[in-house]
Amino acid sequence: MLKIGLTGGIASGKSLVAARLRELGAILVDADLLAREVVEPGTPGLTRIVEAFGPEILDSYGRLDRPKLGAIVFHDPSQREVLNGIVHPLVREAAGAIVSGAGPGDIVVQDIPLLVETGQGSTFHLVVVVDAPEKVRVQRMVDFRAMTPDDARARIAAQATREERNAAADVVLVNDGDRAELLAKVEALWTDRLLPFAENLRRGTRAERHVGPVMTPSNSEWSRQADRLAARIAVAAPHQILAVDHIGSTSVPGLAAKDVIDLQVAVADLEAADVMADQLTAAGFPAVPGATRDTPKPTQTDPAEWQKRFHASADPGRPVNLHVRVAGSPGWRYALLFRDWLRSEPSAMALYEAQKRTLATTFAGESGTAAYADAKEPWFTDVAWPLMDEWAKRTGWLPPSYISSAEGKRGQ
Template identity: 45%
Template sequence: MLRVGLTGGIGAGKSTVAGRLGELGAVVIDADELAREVVAPGTPGLEAVVSEFGAGVVAADGTLDRAELGRLVFGSDERRAALNGIIHPLVYRRRSELVAQAPAEAVVVEDIPLLVENGLASSYPLVIVVHAPDEERVRRLTGRGMDADDARSRIRAQADDDARRAAADVWLDNSGPPQRLLDCVDVLWHGRLVPYERNLRERRAASRAPVQHDPQVTGVPGVRPAIVHADPTWESQAGRLIERIRHVTGRRAHRIDHIGSTAVPGLPAKDVLDVQVVVADLPTAGSVADELHEVGFVRMPERWYDVLRDGSERDKAMACNADPARAVNVHVRPEDSPAWRDALLLRDWLRAMPGEAADYAGLKRELAEHTYDSIEEYAELKTPWINAALARADAWAAGRRTGD
């Protein structure tokens, strides 16, 4: 099963996306529908709302008078918090029941208007945000009979584009013709969501292409590392992953960091994000790597280890993303392993020393011109440079501590 969070501002077209995903086969859970269900006549939810806000919020037919309730909570953070304190736990419980009832192979899309505002993004392996410019949303809302000032007020009350973009793994632009949006949803479904769900269910890391297969090599295919220009969004992408990992690990993670070449601004790299999680010991590392399945990662079953500077080996746990559109390595290292400190030292030194970063980029490009039996062979050829760089980084760090 794959759980997907779907959100977007009022009038952006979120319902259109949810409807199309439902047509394609997703199990769609609509938070607004659940919010109405949990306060239907005769429910404990409605009783709790009446107890808090008075009998005046009940219409003549026994249903909740939403207009009156809205009048009571509008403009009052305290009253709105009281209402949310009643509704949100009930919706969460009902949503959890529906997720549990979904088939094992389902793509479950949870349509949540306030997903970003309520800080829920980190609990989903994937978040889709539907976007349209504010004035286009106002035009759509007024076309449905809403007053223009009311429409703008509602838009301002929700998260802004920057907050939504920070949460979005998929950003669907709905500023154009409706069919274009539907076509994008179809591509997303077949090319990403369906294989993502299958990978998770089968506990298989997504296939990735950080290498270029060399057609000139016969027999066992040779590979060449696919080094790409630095992507300025790597850091924000890693930030979303870190929040997901933190959602699972809680206090067991002593720290979680974006490491590796993609963590150094401007440095060319394979388009694979590396995240490091430091925990108390190796058994905890294994447990964490297993549990990351909840947010879209698959633990790698083989033995994984770091080769330290002195040539010795230290075990770690590894998990990789099941998402076919985003290659990720999660290195879960025990705190007594020197490897995690070296990973941070190398990252911070390269960030601070652009000349060294340029030398490293040159080495990577030179090595990437050759063909290897495996990508591991390419990595091993970088080791002498990295070990020498770590020695220089030690001196740099010592100088910083002494103020030299």
């Protein structure tokens, strides 16, 4: 199943987005609704809240007096943490029960107001944030919720900042216009990205790519996207994965590149790579059949040492290549050294970019990048390797050490 985390600040329009996704066919898990259910009279949740805040927090019918509780927690961060510590685990448990009943091809949307604050982003295939400027949100709360501007701003201040929320997003739906504009964005997201993503997951196949070797200017978002993806991958197989590193052209600030994120997953051995293949597929990164080795770059190394496993993203909205390599292997070391050499040596980056642009022009008419990638291989061996090897010796460069972790995870 495809798991979507939906969030947004108060009065951003998140509820409208959630309702439309449910109409389109998603299974909606509403955290606000669950948060009410887990503190109904007679529940352990309400008992714990009374113990923490006192019986005066109840109304005359023995139900939770929400305005009274809200007046306490929205002006006292420590009290808010106490409340969240009671309610959030209960909501996650209730949500988990709903998700477990979904089918392989379903799209499950979890509407979680405090998704960013509770650090749940890495548990979803995508995080969708509904965003609106603070001025717009304050006015909505004044107009439609009968709040004063000060109360509205206090509610906003009690949540993650707009910058924090958007930094955690794979998709930002900006809601600063009318209702129809927002709904059109939701429907485009559903049709163009969520439906094909869900189908790729159901079939266990990567997303199709029909774009040739098009170079785009360096984008500061690439590193943030890589960090989010790495966190999801690490959570997917924590017992096998030693590290996830951003490699390739998009990991080098200032270098033009194809808009594809390359990540290297370090494992103790290839048995671990095979054990976790299904977990990576479920996380959105199916294995690519036949892609089991790199082309040796230093010619003196044994080709058998360049074995790897290769996965790619099932998400049509974010191309990702996942190179699963044994920590300490030649391919693992080459990828890290090449990245660090390019980052440290402007002349090396310029040399590589010139080569890429030349080949991109040569293969501009291709619908894919296979021929372009094959044509780069001699350059990696004949030009890059001697230069980067000399740089490593001159600077004392060493790769990360995963030896102790690898020994601990070997054979798990």
